[in-house]
Amino acid sequence: MPDADRPQELPARLLTDPEMIDACRVRDFARVFRLVKTKAGIYPSMIARRCELTPSRVGEVIAGQRQLLHMDVIERIADGLRIPGHMLGLARRVWETPQALVVTEREAPQEPEPEPQTPAALPGPDVDSILALATRTSLNAATLEAFRSSIEDYWRRDDQHGGEALRPAIVGQLRHVVGLLKENRPPSIQNGLYGIAAELARLTGWTYFDARQYNQARAYFTEALQLAKEIDDRQFMANVLACMSLQGTYQDKPADSLAFVTAAQDQARSAADTTPRVLSMLSMREAFAHATLGNRDSTHQAIGEAHRHFERIRASDPDPSWVAYFDETKLIVDTGIAHGRLGEAATAEPLIADALRREARSNQRGRAFHSFWLARTQLDQGKLDQACDTATQALEPASAVASERVSGHLREFYDQLAPHRQEPVALAFEARLRALLPPVSGSLRP
Structure with missing residues (x-):
């Protein structure tokens, strides 16, 4: 209609x-x-x-x-x-029930990657060939920095709006950079290109993961691992494995999640330049895996390790740019979520609430995730009015970002609310939900 x-x-x-x-x-x-x-x-x-x-x-x-x-x-x-x-x-x-809440996990068709074209002496009609020829003689350190800046911009816009609309541009740039790797270049430039290609592959995998298209996500994460392995960037390999571990928690495969994060920690410890911030992030991913498995003592131990590593961070640490997001606010909210996954709602609630007060307004997806987590911990404690108020506030950032993972968190809260649906405060939440996410044109639909 x-x-x-x-x-x-x-x-x-x-x-x-x-x-x-x-x-x-x-x-x-x-x-x-x-x-x-x-x-x-x-x-x-x-x-x-x-x-x-x-x-x-x-x-x-x-x-x-x-x-x-x-x-x-x-x-x-x-x-x-x-x-x-x-x-x-x-x-x-x-x-x-808005359509956004009945979307099921979806997978993109598994299409084989087209075979790359052998570069001709003159460019063909496709843009990548033209770009490759144009940059063949001018690729330098400044060009690499421009690529890195574009990746940072992609991540920023992914936080604000979701990665669905960005993915074609990211994949196009990934294939362009992979094409550049086929030419002979000085080692510093060649290694830089491998690192950029690895980051673009991981970002592509992340956009598929955020859309719950898990097979496609795994394929690009694997490509990112292979690219990072070419230059023996063990910290970045650990980062990719940590992404795969997080995906395991969403797929309800906690054993896989723990195996991936253990492999990530092994890679990180074997690298001479791994920073405390990276180790702290990995320990928190380990905590998520243990919490999903219901291992209370192991979860608490991993949380403690994450905080101990974080306390060792110094301003002079040579942190890679991709771990800059893991700041004190992120540590706090992840600690709360780990406790929440264990069912320790009373411990989780103040931590998540504190992080939300600190979190940047521009991070729409993060604010939506964390607000729904806060609402769930409040509902676990019988705080129905507070939970519905928190979830209502989360609807605006949730409706502003295209993310099936956000839809999943909303569905989990909505299902948890089922025994209270006839309460006036729950009724008001549902009315606001339907107003923002109507059945036909719900903005959270993939």
């Missing part, structure tokens, strides 16, 4: 009004229609059109001259006025 024709939601204040709740409970449609008119501005002619009734019949109901008892009519009223089914003693209506 087009947006213009879709029935609009009733205001949350009306759906939570005690008089409206009572009128619906006893199916007093005279009162329901009067309240809808006075508090939502939906007049009898509009009520009739929405509910497939005649205007005269609606007028008779409002005047108390007719009752509406047939189930099909009551269902039309629920659907036409967007009154949640349970308020009228009906089953949950199809429209009550």
